[in-house]
Amino acid sequence: MNGNQSGSARRGTARPTPWGAKADRETVRRHNLSLVLRAVRDQVEATRAGVAARVGLTRAAVSSLVEQLLDSGFLSESGKTFSGQAGRPGTVLKVARTGVAGIGVEINVDYVSVCVVDLAGTDRVRLVEHLDNRGAAPAEVFGRAARITARALVSATEQELRPVGAQLALPGLVAAGTVLQAPNLGWTAVPAQAPFAEALAALRADEPPLPVRSDNEANLAALAELWFGGLGDIRSFLYLTGEIGVGGALVLDGELLRGANGFAGEIGHVSVSDDGPRCRCGSHGCLEQYAGQSALLRAAGLDEDSGAAGVAELERRAGAGDDGALTALSGAGRALGRALSGAVNLFDPDAVVLGGIYRPLLPWLAASVGAELEIRVVSGLWPAAGARLKASSPAADAARGAAALVVQGVLADPVAYAPGAPH
Amino acid sequence: MNGNQSGSARRGTARPTPWGAKADRETVRRHNLSLVLRAVRDQVEATRAGVAARVGLTRAAVSSLVEQLLDSGFLSESGKTFSGQAGRPGTVLKVARTGVAGIGVEINVDYVSVCVVDLAGTDRVRLVEHLDNRGAAPAEVFGRAARITARALVSATEQELRPVGAQLALPGLVAAGTVLQAPNLGWTAVPAQAPFAEALAALRADEPPLPVRSDNEANLAALAELWFGGLGDIRSFLYLTGEIGVGGALVLDGELLRGANGFAGEIGHVSVSDDGPRCRCGSHGCLEQYAGQSALLRAAGLDEDSGAAGVAELERRAGAGDDGALTALSGAGRALGRALSGAVNLFDPDAVVLGGIYRPLLPWLAASVGAELEIRVVSGLWPAAGARLKASSPAADAARGAAALVVQGVLADPVAYAPGAPH
Numbered sequence: 001m002n003g004n005q006s007g008s009a010r011r012g013t014a015r016p017t018p019w020g021a022k023a024d025r026e027t028v029r030r031h032n033l034s035l036v037l038r039a040v041r042d043q044v045e046a047t048r049a050g051v052a053a054r055v056g057l058t059r060a061a062v063s064s065l066v067e068q069l070l071d072s073g074f075l076s077e078s079g080k081t082f083s084g085q086a087g088r089p090g091t092v093l094k095v096a097r098t099g100v101a102g103i104g105v106e107i108n109v110d111y112v113s114v115c116v117v118d119l120a121g122t123d124r125v126r127l128v129e130h131l132d133n134r135g136a137a138p139a140e141v142f143g144r145a146a147r148i149t150a151r152a153l154v155s156a157t158e159q160e161l162r163p164v165g166a167q168l169a170l171p172g173l174v175a176a177g178t179v180l181q182a183p184n185l186g187w188t189a190v191p192a193q194a195p196f197a198e199a200l201a202a203l204r205a206d207e208p209p210l211p212v213r214s215d216n217e218a219n220l221a222a223l224a225e226l227w228f229g230g231l232g233d234i235r236s237f238l239y240l241t242g243e244i245g246v247g248g249a250l251v252l253d254g255e256l257l258r259g260a261n262g263f264a265g266e267i268g269h270v271s272v273s274d275d276g277p278r279c280r281c282g283s284h285g286c287l288e289q290y291a292g293q294s295a296l297l298r299a300a301g302l303d304e305d306s307g308a309a310g311v312a313e314l315e316r317r318a319g320a321g322d323d324g325a326l327t328a329l330s331g332a333g334r335a336l337g338r339a340l341s342g343a344v345n346l347f348d349p350d351a352v353v354l355g356g357i358y359r360p361l362l363p364w365l366a367a368s369v370g371a372e373l374e375i376r377v378v379s380g381l382w383p384a385a386g387a388r389l390k391a392s393s394p395a396a397d398a399a400r401g402a403a404a405l406v407v408q409g410v411l412a413d414p415v416a417y418a419p420g421a422p423h
Numbered sequence: 424m425n426g427n428q429s430g431s432a433r434r435g436t437a438r439p440t441p442w443g444a445k446a447d448r449e450t451v452r453r454h455n456l457s458l459v460l461r462a463v464r465d466q467v468e469a470t471r472a473g474v475a476a477r478v479g480l481t482r483a484a485v486s487s488l489v490e491q492l493l494d495s496g497f498l499s500e501s502g503k504t505f506s507g508q509a510g511r512p513g514t515v516l517k518v519a520r521t522g523v524a525g526i527g528v529e530i531n532v533d534y535v536s537v538c539v540v541d542l543a544g545t546d547r548v549r550l551v552e553h554l555d556n557r558g559a560a561p562a563e564v565f566g567r568a569a570r571i572t573a574r575a576l577v578s579a580t581e582q583e584l585r586p587v588g589a590q591l592a593l594p595g596l597v598a599a600g601t602v603l604q605a606p607n608l609g610w611t612a613v614p615a616q617a618p619f620a621e622a623l624a625a626l627r628a629d630e631p632p633l634p635v636r637s638d639n640e641a642n643l644a645a646l647a648e649l650w651f652g653g654l655g656d657i658r659s660f661l662y663l664t665g666e667i668g669v670g671g672a673l674v675l676d677g678e679l680l681r682g683a684n685g686f687a688g689e690i691g692h693v694s695v696s697d698d699g700p701r702c703r704c705g706s707h708g709c710l711e712q713y714a715g716q717s718a719l720l721r722a723a724g725l726d727e728d729s730g731a732a733g734v735a736e737l738e739r740r741a742g743a744g745d746d747g748a749l750t751a752l753s754g755a756g757r758a759l760g761r762a763l764s765g766a767v768n769l770f771d772p773d774a775v776v777l778g779g780i781y782r783p784l785l786p787w788l789a790a791s792v793g794a795e796l797e798i799r800v801v802s803g804l805w806p807a808a809g810a811r812l813k814a815s816s817p818a819a820d821a822a823r824g825a826a827a828l829v830v831q832g833v834l835a836d837p838v839a840y841a842p843g844a845p846h
Contacts, residue, residue, distance in 0.1 A: 259771025270765035348682025
């Protein structure tokens with residue numbers, strides 16, 4: 001989902017040549033500012049000396065870069081530390097709790113969730129409204145989302161945070177700011193980024209327009225998982241989210257794999273059986289027909305349209321040892337395991353992370369998913385009892401991932417976002 | 424296939440910090456030398472002025488870098504050109520036809536193919552021996568391969584080429600220089616890189632040992648396809664090769680996707696059917712059981728062990744309109760199409776390239792593969808009549824890809840390979 005930017009000119013970074021970025025003095029300094037800013041963010045008690053040792057620049061060079069980052073409000077100083085240095089105290093550096101920030105806006109079937117994160121990635125403002133977006137005209141949905149976003153921006157301002165961009169998280173195939181398909185919203189080829197940006201700009205007539213990008217929600221939830229999910233050393237994983245459909249995303253070496261057109265990760269329509277039930281995609285035997293929310297509820301004898309309440313009831317029944325619930329879950333687990341083992345053979349990730357309805361249901365899915373992975377993954381690295389199959393973290397959701405993606409752009413090139421920069 | 428190097432110390436490149444390479448003056452110059460060398464390689468009539476315009480450095484800087492590359496033997500000058508400049512002739516620069524080179528060594532079931540390529544990627548020496556490696560002890564196979572390689576190195580020396588590394592292409596799962604599994608050779612956990620390097624060093628006792636790396640053959644064939652396959656603008660594709668097994672590799676944005684452990688691309692055991700025939704991997708319903716060479720020959724009523732002759736006969740029968748052959752091919756095509764559509768939904772490549780036995784058979788596979796892709800790929804970007812399904816190029820094989828991978832290392836950091844450099 002290629003996240004074109006609207007509402008603002010491109011950032012003023014040097015244009016790379018076809019053979020990589022030209023390395024001149026300004027490029028080197030911008031690169032090193034980013035290096036130092038990220039080093040401070042990732043250290044517990046960062047000092048100039050500690051940062052210099054970590055990034056491999058001289059103490060003098062780091063001091064000069066730190067001054068510029070302090071002047072621009074990206075860093076702040078707080079107290080002294082004696083740690084690590086022989087008796088000589090260093091001033092502790094931190095990324096600023098005020099100033100540049102990112103805002104993420106998840107528009108989903110039955111809620112809108114808006115999140116503002118600061119430079120450290122901390123969730124600083126959260127505004128969630130439960131509402132029904134099914135059947136609403138897209139313009140109405142974007143108007144609602146813009147109003148909620150505008151309110152979150154007021155809260156951000158009160159906290160002296162200055163979001164430099166908004167990132168939409170949308171449930172469907174997204175390309176060039178348009179939702180190509182979001183079957184659960186009933187949308188086909190619905191422009192999203194521009195209408196949202198315009199609705200937001202209209203509500204904030206006195207402010208410069210906020211750059212808006214858009215992406216698929218599973219992609220952004222996977223990034224949140226990478227950044228905030230507590231995955232430790234795991235940098236390559238397959239993320240699968242069970243909703244009415246089954247969404248997916250791939251992270252390799254800490255980078256989201258987007259594919260040539262931004263459509264990578266669509267695991268919901270992997271073929272599980274060559275003669276399975278008809279799917280709304282036009283094909284048959286797709287994973288969604290075995291492990292999507294409706295299929296799973298139906299298999300367990302529950303109302304397939306009962307949503308979150310139905311999933312909670314399924315969880316309750318499985319916990320109580322109900323046969324119908326357990327059989328439905330192990331059948332869905334086998335289908336998931338078959339689709340996942342194909343994906344694991346193709347991608348060779350370190351882990352599979354299951355989110356959405358699969359998070360609470362994982363205790364009853366894990367055995368059958370694991371058995372398929374053990375048999376089918378040719379590398380032999382996926383024994384059923386292994387620890388590579390994980391539930392997603394509650395701290396990692398698409399709105400936070402979206403907001404943090406905006407901040408990641410700042411960390412990659414802070415100069416472009418310094419106060420007064422023409423971004 | 425993570426390609427550990429043996430036989431030599433690591434190249435003397437600056438060690439990157441966890442936040443990326445430290446950008447100091449030496450790093451910048453090495454980077455720019457690579458930039459200029461690659462620009463010369465990629466231009467038809469490169470001049471200093473043309474290169475400067477293309478890479479975005481000053482004419483003076485490029486002249487200094489070019490001098491160093493001429494002195495080290497990476498570039499040569501040849502004649503004058505008037506193209507592009509207003510009346511002022513420029514000296515034409517070319518990458519050297521002598522000097523540093525790469526050698527690729529494909530060890531397969533019934534042949535060993537060795538290829539030496541120069542800096543331009545041109546195939547300069549090729550030595551193929553058809554022999555039967557089945558049933559031979561690994562030490563014997565590596566001894567044969569080393570003798571063939573040593574002969575090719577003599578030819579390279581006669582052409583004044585100096586291979587700076589050898590890359591093995593092996594038919595199976597490869598990690599850390601070991602073949603974990605190569606069922607068609609009957610190998611499990613067979614060390615490959617070190618025995619080959621030692622056998623080669625023993626044959627060339629007066630020479631410094633050649634650094635050796637190893638990788639899966641499908642990965643290297645996919646790289647050859649990327650570099651020499653005439654794919655035009657296509658930078659992301661799925662490569663599938665039909666052999667006794669079905670091998671695969673993924674290229675995204677011009678980079679081979681290796682996965683967390685080097686095992687990515689294994690498409691042969693994607694599940695095509697939930698109750699299909701037993702596979703030698705221990706599972707059932709795998710793609711190989713429908714579209715591997717033996718399965719395809721058997722389905723067409725031919726001897727499943729008849730190898731290349733059987734495939735040629737299948738092609739002949741299909742060309743003659745034989746019903747059994749056409750039915751077998753369309754069945755295999757449907758299985759391929761189902762597995763491929765899952766992979767396309769996951770990766771979103773620009774194209775699928777079919778090699779091995781699928782190259783000659785593509786005319787009779789294309790319709791059923793295409794029909795599955797059209798129905799199953801959710802982005803809608805794969806109409807059956809589209810041009811995204813391609814046959815591999817005869818100019819792109821694993822040995823050439825292997826040799827060119829060695830050369831790519833030189834292009835990325837020529838300083839490390841200059842005469843006298845301690846690589």
